[in-house]
Amino acid sequence: MAPLADLYHLTMAYALWRTGRHRDPAAAELFFRREPFGAAFAVGAGLGQALRSLGALRFSAADIAYLRSVLPSTTEDAFFDYLSTVDASEVTVTSVPEGSVVFSRVPLLQVKGPLLVVQLLETTLLCLVSYASLVATNAARFRLLAGPEMKLMELGLRRAQGPDGGLSASKYSYIGGFDYTSNVLAGKLYGIPVRGTVAHSFIMSFRSMEEVQPRVLSPLAGGEPMDLPSLAESWLQRVCELLGIPSDKPNRGELAAFVSYAIAFPQDFQGLLDTYCVMRSGLPNFCAVALALHQLGYRAIGVRLDSGDLSQQSKETRRVLRACSAHFQVPWFGSIPIAVSNDISERSLEDFIREESEIDMVGVGTNLVTCPLQPSLGCVYKLVEVNGSPCLKFTEEEEKMTIPGTKAIYRLYDDSGHPFMDLMALENEPSPSVGQEFVVHILGRRGEATKVRPSAVEPLHRMYLRDGQACEELPSLQEVRSHAQASLNLLSPVHRQLHDPEPYLVAVTEKLHLLLAELQHASQ
Amino acid sequence: MAPLADLYHLTMAYALWRTGRHRDPAAAELFFRREPFGAAFAVGAGLGQALRSLGALRFSAADIAYLRSVLPSTTEDAFFDYLSTVDASEVTVTSVPEGSVVFSRVPLLQVKGPLLVVQLLETTLLCLVSYASLVATNAARFRLLAGPEMKLMELGLRRAQGPDGGLSASKYSYIGGFDYTSNVLAGKLYGIPVRGTVAHSFIMSFRSMEEVQPRVLSPLAGGEPMDLPSLAESWLQRVCELLGIPSDKPNRGELAAFVSYAIAFPQDFQGLLDTYCVMRSGLPNFCAVALALHQLGYRAIGVRLDSGDLSQQSKETRRVLRACSAHFQVPWFGSIPIAVSNDISERSLEDFIREESEIDMVGVGTNLVTCPLQPSLGCVYKLVEVNGSPCLKFTEEEEKMTIPGTKAIYRLYDDSGHPFMDLMALENEPSPSVGQEFVVHILGRRGEATKVRPSAVEPLHRMYLRDGQACEELPSLQEVRSHAQASLNLLSPVHRQLHDPEPYLVAVTEKLHLLLAELQHASQ
Structure with a gap:
């Protein structure tokens, strides 16, 4: 060099x-x-x-x-x-x-x-x-604010000074106390644990349940494959009834995206809840698919919120997950991890703590890698x-x-x-x-x-x-x-x-x- | 990739x-x-x-x-x-x-x-x-503020997100209207004009005129080599007399550094004026060496100020350069370019314009490449x-x-x-x-x-x-x-x-x- x-x-x-x-x-x-x-x-x-x-x-x-x-x-x-x-x-x-x-x-x-x-x-x-x-x-500051339990994920590649700025950000954020990066290359080069989730564009690319293809999923323990779209639709009726939401309200393109994702990743299903309305679409759709998966022996691994009042939404989301847990008698359902992203700053973390949010994992991009303070x-x-x-x-x-x-x-x-x-x-x-x-x-x-x-x-x-x-x-x-x-x-x-x-x-x-x-x- | x-x-x-x-x-x-x-x-x-x-x-x-x-x-x-x-x-x-x-x-x-x-x-x-x-x-904002005449130089490599962040900064600052970069690699890879100057550490590494080695420089037009340290010392007496400064005041380590630099780069001599005191050391030492070079047929190419009130110092520097120009009858001396650096921001440029500074070139690092605004x-x-x-x-x-x-x-x-x-x-x-x-x-x-x-x-x-x-x-x-x-x-x-x-x-x-x-x- x-x-x-x-x-x-x-x-x-x-x-x-x-x-x-x-x-x-x-x-x-x-x-x-x-x-x-x-x-x-x-x-x-x-x-x-x-x-x-x-x-x-x-x-x-x-x-x-x-x-x-x-x-x-x-x-x-x-x-x-x-x-x-x-x-x-x-x-x-x-x-x-x-x-x-x-x-x-x-x-x-x-x-x-x-x-x-x-x-x-x-x-x-x-x-x-x-x-x-x-x-x-x-x-390290984010880590000190978050406390030892909350998971921290670095998402800054797109906001860094080019590719290698992004790699430096991933590496040194990890040193400072972050747990994960979204940056695949940083994972490959440095062995930093990588995490990813579903994106809005994936969800937006679906319009209706007819687009789900393939439709069947075998239970984890083996046995007859089931039609997951139908199963999810029927769970959606029950979830909507429990939550008092008209069952035609949840967006069916979103449901189709969730079902498709679940068929692709039955053991790693996670939902991004805010493409449409969190409480009237994203969350009931997620619960429906997660409960359908549960029926086949699989556990969903998390949800993510990416806009709006994240503290407040995390509490509402936790309440709904617990309600489903109790009503449908699925004990683990109430503690599904809730992740948040969207311009998270030190101030956001302070707010989350003060407001006693139900957030388990935080993704930080711009305010981590560009160090705007x-x-x-x-x-x-x-x-x-x-x-x-x-x-x-x-x-x-x-x-x-x-x-x-x-x-x-x-x-x-x-x-x-x-x-x-x-x-x-x-x-x-x-x-x-x-x-x-x-x-x-x-x-x-x-x-x-x-x-x-x-x-x-x-x-x-x-x-x-x-x-x-x-x-x-x-x-x-x-x-x-x-x-x-x-x-x-x-x-x-x-x-x-x-x-x-x-x-x-x-x-x-x-x-x-x-x-x-x-x-x-x-x-x- | x-x-x-x-x-x-x-x-x-x-x-x-x-x-x-x-x-x-x-x-x-x-x-x-x-x-x-x-x-x-x-x-x-x-x-x-x-x-x-x-x-x-x-x-x-x-x-x-x-x-x-x-x-x-x-x-x-x-x-x-x-x-x-x-x-x-x-x-x-x-x-x-x-x-x-x-x-x-x-x-x-x-x-x-x-x-x-x-x-x-x-x-x-x-x-x-x-x-x-x-x-x-x-x-582009710096360029708009500086107007078309002032030269702008990017100095941000050390403040960038690692080496490639620095390269991106050099390249895209040039696109936005900068004239030069200090980054040698950016010059090599992209053909951006590079500029450099002398540094404090070089000046600080000299203690006395005895350290100047070699001591002689031939006139540009050829002829008998001269002892540049002696020549500079004698010019320093005349400059100090003109400026009313005791001639033992200018730092002799600094003078030795300037003389050494001039012997190395007789056609590209430039002075960094603020290692010690600008008005009582850096500037008289620079003038002495530049006038000694002039006697041998060479023209100094610039000075740089790197601390303090840059507008004010540029005006004082210009006044001294003009005084030397008039007194020693060296017409080009009054218009030697004055460069400044040291945490230059948009606000600094606005101040320079408003205060009618005598600055010809500005080096910008941190506030260019990290975009703190x-x-x-x-x-x-x-x-x-x-x-x-x-x-x-x-x-x-x-x-x-x-x-x-x-x-x-x-x-x-x-x-x-x-x-x-x-x-x-x-x-x-x-x-x-x-x-x-x-x-x-x-x-x-x-x-x-x-x-x-x-x-x-x-x-x-x-x-x-x-x-x-x-x-x-x-x-x-x-x-x-x-x-x-x-x-x-x-x-x-x-x-x-x-x-x-x-x-x-x-x-x-x-x-x-x-x-x-x-x-x-x-x-x-």
Whole structure:
């Protein structure tokens, strides 16, 4: 793969090469400046894909031919020869494990290597980590709102930035806590469980019961095939009577679609209820077909509502399913899962909970994959050291100041086992000791000093790549997903809450604080 | 390529096949329900890519093996055999030409073919058209605000939904009216002009003038190489004197970086001015190096500002460039292009214009590619006809009602040459005649009837694919970009304005109106 780069990385690469600085040892960090969506946390993701992309870093002959055509004509030939030898074989990467809860200004990734390569990786790493972390965080928020029981399904392919945007959305939503995707390719490539249901267009393509073909279905236990349309019609009479609906009211095209679907998928029958009227057509038709199937030994697996007041309809639907359950003495009928979709947002989930809806599964598309509350995480990638000297980009805005130098990063835990602070130290400082008090300086508070005494100390980064060699096997998608949930569960409720959370503290050691002050002074 | 599909398209495909309806002739339309960003128009894009994807529609053996593993175990083997024969060889597509100005509820694409295939294409087409049209529209808005002269550069790769999201953003921003991209891969793949500049990290990697290596540069016209660091230092004295700045104030690491960059790119020297202080470091350092280059016969090509009050700084920068121009008698110096970046939005562009900034080029990233004002266009794809019968999805919301049946679509023009209405007619109706008055019913106004007399009538759709065969060569990216600008230019100013525009009228013919009323009545 050609590097994902902005042109200036190539012009800079040439300038570095031309001035003989291209092999200077350098270090850079990738981080974000503010937690997204007004929360106190984010979920770090995309790290596995970023690491894999490093292994593929190489300029092909075609890449180089193209670069020759766009770099200034004064660019020397020998540079292109050099470029054809560039790869990640001298790159060392440490990172938080993918799926970890992460905080602003704390590096997700640290990259060391020759200056030319380190700066060349900027866009690749930002492109692969930034959206991945944003959508994983967004998915985690939906999961936190939904609670552990409600099933969450990602439906965003059609709203993503093209096919691969859709794949990223499926993958990182799953990491953030979704259960399923509708995206077949994501299922095939990543093994994410896929789910699907019936669509309005299928239902609309039927007009009458005459169109049902084939018409017969054998009972599950074997035996004489039955005419399912007739059976469904007769159940529809009984259902309509129970519900007090004129039996000519339910749309017969819809009934024909349900019956046809049931014949195709007798063990997986589900109904989409709102093509016409839910209460006077979709629901009675569904009940009729599901009861006919029941008579043959099959169980329907669910219904879906896709418009209108979903909470309210879920309650009405549950009431009808329970009424059928009681009246026709079909015990499982009352607990048929109810799924909903249609522009579901965090607000919708909050409403569902507050209104005590009967919803068991939620499909989320647009508001998951496009992250409309904040469509970019705004990760940055900053050089922190060159030739052993720490770098600082001076700025008036404290928030935008980089923390210079290569670092060790620790997560400090309190007595209850919750993390309460991420601490950046100089790489050569001794690790903070458990149970010992020491001074730190909190970021974002003009360097305010405070004392901490952690009950546990966790080195946050692991070494994944040392001089281009993989040091640790990358976890599976399923493992990353579990790690994300575990990491979220460790968070204190005051940091985990989605609205007005208590900010999580990020601090630097006394020594790093002094270095920062010194460099700030020097650059003013 | 395996089809980009949601699982329900495959379950439906099976249900259709099982009921013998999979080859029923069907038609579907792709449209959006409301113009994005509060405007009265959108730019239709992604159509070329969508058409190309149809040519590649095929299920590989691996796709089929995967589908077997996820479809219910009752799915018959013969279905998978059938699926392996499915392609777009019986599909017919008409579409607006890519880059056209388009309006809500008017189909961008119409697809005809066997029902199974037509419904299978839903997600592929939505995925390829929806974001493409959204970002092209967003880019067109930036272009309208910037006016024809200002250069616009897309910088969004790091903020996109992964690598291909970034490529889509580059491509469709270019169609919408951007001039350049920073994305090297987009340049290589699509031939979009790429531009780059120097970065903060390059500047920060220098500490002192001793680090400049090599130090000499030959004059453009040939002759004795000169020591550029010394030359720049001596120009810096003169510039500081002119500007009244102590000559030890400008950062020497920054100066070293500029000199190094100038030696690498003597004919393409540009300065990024805000790594330290623009007025007391970046700008004097830039002027010094640019004047030193000028002495050797080279012209600097630009400066960039990336933080702070960009309008204000552009004016101060222009004043200094002009002062140097006058004082050192270098005529071209006063008009060195000034580029800006840093979270540029529509609002920023409006401010630049209002404040009469001196900005010549704008780089836009996040606010272009993520479309934060509305991150999804919300395109839909609806079945409009099956077996020759028009379909209607009934709904209480008039806006969500589909317009049934296969249609011809016309754009009607007024005396001034502006389009004033898009008109949908039944496919077999005669085309509206120029200069003749006839009755139409306006959508969104409860079918209000009105009379129109167009001065010109344009059939809006072209046939691109007939029974799987390409009918028309797809235009180049450059041609699509030109068509988009031409299409935008034709719009009346009242529809083109970005805030509070007059809504553009979309109407149906008398006959289509009657059909709609009839189907509505029947489904109630």
